[in-house]
Amino acid sequence: MVTAPQKTIVISGYYGFKNSGDEAVLQSILTALEEQGRQAGIQVNPVVLSIDPEWTASTYGVQAVHRMKLGEVRQALKNSSGLISGGGSLLQDATSPKTIPYYLGVIKLAQWLNKPVFIYSQGIGPVNRKLFYPLIKNAFKKCEYISVRDMQSSELLQSMGLAGSRVQVVPDPVMGLTPETGAGVTADDLSEPKLPVIGISVRYWDAERRELKGIAEGLRALCGKQAVHLRFLPFYFPGDEKASQEIIEQLGDVTSGGSRISVCREAVHPRQMLAEVGRCDLVIGMRLHSLIYAANRSVPMIGISYDPKIDQFLKRLDIAPAGTSESVDPGRLEAEISRLLADGDAWREASKPRIERLKQEAQAPAKHIVDFLKR
Secondary structure, eight states, X not given: OOOOOEEEEEEESSOSSOOHHHXXXXXXXXXXXXXXXXXXXXXXXXXXXXXXXXXXXXXXXXXXXETTOHHHHHHHHHTSSOEEEEEESOSOOSSOTTHHHHHHHHHHHHHHTTOOEEEEEEOOOOOOOGGGHHXXXXXXXXXXXXXXXXXXXXXXXXXXXOOGGGEEEOOOGGGGOOOOTTTTOOGGGGTSOOOOXXXXXXXXXXXXXXXXXXXXXXXXXXXXXXXXXXXXXXXXXXXXXXXXXXXXXXXXXXXXXXXXXXXXXXXXXXXXXXXXXXXXXXXXXXXXXXXXXXXXTTOOEEEEXXXXXXXXXXXXXXXXXXXXXXXXXXXXXXXXXXXXXXXXXXXXXXXXXXXXXXXXXXXXXXXXXXXXHHO
């Protein structure tokens, strides 16, 4: 029996923080590398840089080292065949001015060790501090492969002086994720009457909570017209769960009209959450990956935009956001929910070609990386 050649690749990203969206990105990259490696006849052994390496290792069955321990990171890179940086929104300074220096530091360390670097479906920006522009350009010019998840990221890199021909625009890797078999079914599903399930993924963003108030009013109006199951899907604990509870408190006694409210706390693995989303008849999402999950499972969606990345993803499906973090019109939201619940099959049929194309294109970065490693 011939043993497949083995290649070790280090993966850098926002991993181990148990943010469902970022963990889904990691799972998607691991799955794509395994699949493309199998097709190419090589075995790819990932080493993940994680804030919680023990949890990451046990959750995904891979090697992991602490992302903040320079000696461990350097040793992992030294023993590898290259570095994957991504996916997700790594190179942005909206959350912290320390984020870009960290991820560029990992990239530069790999390059100093003469290791090829692959930028994997990243969302670039916002980059408000122009002093980062030449640093990003310098690091990316020396990368073996660059892919971003939207045209705006490509245009931002070009404004920094990077040639557009070097950047491939691909979908978010989570479009290629598959759900966990048998996940997403709870015991009480067997006894509860079937109601339309509306998945709701919200987060804190607007200081005045205007979007949460608008969503609550729209849902309350909907429950006044028909009984539904409001299934809240926190992607990040505890923040998203608290935002969900804030809406629940504003809903009042909608259950008296036959509606049901539940909060998903048991979907700890990305594939479990993907299965949960797949059970929904409709998803209302602020979190980007709640919308990507919905597209992955062909579930009609309503996006509430708090960041350009939401608008950019929805645009790829020819959808406009139904509101923003500053303004959600309750009447418009209720009407859109009612329309999609009534015309879900038509939405799925119309969206099918775009969704299938995104799923196929999501494999492109992994295929490029595996082809390079094989050479």
